[in-house]
Amino acid sequence: MSDRFTARLRNYQVAPRKVRLVAGLVRGKQVFDALDVLRFSDKKAAPVMHKLIRSAVSNIKESVTADEGSLYVKEVRVDEGRTMRRFVPRARGRASIIRRRKSHITLTLQER
Secondary structure (H helix, E strand, C coil): CCCEEEEEEEEECCCHHHHHHHHHHHCCCEHHHHHHHHHCCCCCCHHHHHHHHHHHHHHHHHHCCCCHHHEEEEEEEEEEEEEEEEEEECHHHCEEEEEEEEEEEEEEEEEC
16 A cells, blocks of 8 residues: 555644754654654654654544554655744844744655
């Protein structure tokens, strides 16, 4: 079976640069290995990525009878979402921008 199964998370309020660190940990790994790596990672995005992988596996079980042991993470893409802008007062009547960046995460699983 060469079908690909995708799960998406949009507008996750962590900067894409930080989420890409976690995405690099699981890219290309078997699903069970990826879940183990994420379970012991200290990054803030790790539990969210763990949940996203479980969601993708659950979607596969609902639609197709696939063997969980043969699934691997084909692709993890982290794109930049909307940026919220906030202003903080500075000296001499000026203001500085605080950018709160959001991420769109797209995860693709495939069967070997």
